[in-house]
Amino acid sequence: MKLITYNLYNIWNQMTVMAEKCGRNPQNITLLAVSKNHSITAIKEAVSVGQYSFGENYAQEGVEKIKILDNPLLSWHFIGRVQSNKSRLVSEYFDWCHTVSCFRIAQLLNKYRSCDQKPINVLIQINISYEETKAGILLEDLPELVRKISYFPRLKLRGLMAIPKESKNNNSSLMEYQRLEKAFNQLKDDYPDVDTLSLGMSGDINDAIICGSTMLRIGTSIFGKRHQSDRELHLPGQ
Template identity: 55%
Template sequence: MIKTNLQNIHQKITMTALRCGRDPKEITLLAVSKKKTVREIEQAVSVGQNFFAENYVQEGISKIKLLSDVKLVWHFIGSLQSNKSRLVAKYFDWCHTVNSLHLAHRLNFQRSGMPNPLNVLIQINISNEEQKSGILLKELPNLAQAISVLPCLILRGIMAMPILHHSNERQLVAYHKMAEVFQQLKDTYPSVDTLSLGTSSDIDSAIIVGSTMVRVGTAIFGTRG
């Protein structure tokens, strides 16, 4: 099932990208493996999936250790508390949920001494929802500038969560705004190349507006138990 699902998603990504004049190779499929077993992840790896995302620090680290003999790229996409930042800095390759200068400074300090900087995305709360993490768009310039000079972090771009209760039209308006901001960030910082936008429920909308990374869990692994 996982193999077939991955094939179907790659086909969907390719068809959507070509339909809107984009190169499918510009889009990275990130497999969200939260609550999934190492065996399920290995099934995805067996058909060429190398990019995985976890929401919970300890669960993710357990899988990273068990799969350490496989060359995989691990992304942390969950809400990150300061007391867990050391573990993300040590074990993960990417953090998608940087939402304060305080957190950025902690990750930078805790990444020091490691061979590679930590790739970071700034999380944007595009709908100003109280229950969601992320900064407001007006806060982005200052935070981006501050992160760009931290030696143990690389600012790669921005991330946002979907607004599931909105209509497709309203969702696209918000996503187009994210795409505009992403382009402005790219024009300012050479390291920026990633717009992490889109999940199992809205891959098409995300690709249409320019997402370079889609986070897919259910459509690959099935519903979580």
Template identity: 45%
Template sequence: MSIEVESNEAQEIKVNLARVSRKVEQLEQQYQRKVGSVRVLAVSKTKPLSALEAAYSAGQRAFGENYVQEAVDKYHALAHLSDIEWHFIGPIQSNKSRLIAETMHWVHSVDREKIARRLSEQRPDDLPALNVCIQVNISGEDTKAGVTLSELNDMVALVAELPNLRLRGLMAIPAPQDNHDAQCAVYEPLAQAFVELSKSDSMIDTLSIGMSGDLPAAIESGSTMVRVGTAIFGERDYSAKA
């Protein structure tokens, strides 16, 4: 019985991944983006190991986690998958920064000097520099983390000086908007800032924006990495963490 359930789960995830990949490719073509220029980050928070293994078997390599201990547990449990790529996309508490620095390949949510410095200081010497994105609060929400666009250049300069961090780009989670045009309008200043940064540094190549609700607007706005969870893993209850 359990083998059949796992097989059904794996098949469902495989089909879902193919559907998401087709959608992203269609949007790339629709908005005159180079096909393959937008990566899919599978948001796997609260999903069991079996779901991640199924996605990996279907070709997915980049996984995004929001909760530090869950991310670390999965990192160790799936260590045999040598080319899996772990992205931390949630808020970072300073007392958890070492765990992130020691395990993750990417961090999308660097939003203040203290965290940036701790991640660099705590990155093990035998690991490559940690790929980071600076989180920008583009909607001006008090409840959202992130630097403002006016603070961005100072944060870029800081991260660039830290020896164990490699600045790869920008990330944002905007407030929900009513329609496509409004979504694009919110993204526009961030997209412009990203273009300017990428002109000055060839390593800056990642604009981490876009989720299921605003995928078309994000890809039109220049996203290079979209964060997709439910559309890949489904809506079944995964409340028990791995």
């Protein structure tokens, strides 16, 4: 069995076991394979065993992969910081944007999304750990941004995303996750399309599932570490 295939089966199994322990349906949790800086060959192996959702951090790199693979079964998620000058690429080519954290970016995504396309699915990024160096809004600012996004016809608000602070204190991390879960549940009560909590990476899969995550963003544990010699795409400016 190839390494990526082996890794995917292990993660799917971990997700299933943990979800069932929590009384959750594993089918309600999506595995988002973070494929940034990984080759087309690696992505094709993942697709061959049933992995269809992929996350990219860089707009140009992601668009190149979307064009090359040209597979309508795949769902492409932009999970990096949206730069104003790359917002058109994100809006035109990606199915999801996880990192909306201000009115201006929401406005640009709505502007560039074609009327011929389905609305782009968006998540609001929350700075759950109050870190100055991390993108995202504070929870107390969430209602105002949600209200503004709701007026954009080419955006479909699906939920929240966060990248919690790395901590050796598991109780502290769980408290942050629980605060986000509470905000997510409140948002679901008010907005019927909200169904996605993007929380959890390779090192915190179990905690994220316990706290209601519906989408896990996993990269290295699937694809391994990226080596420059493996690079298949030459993408200027990335």
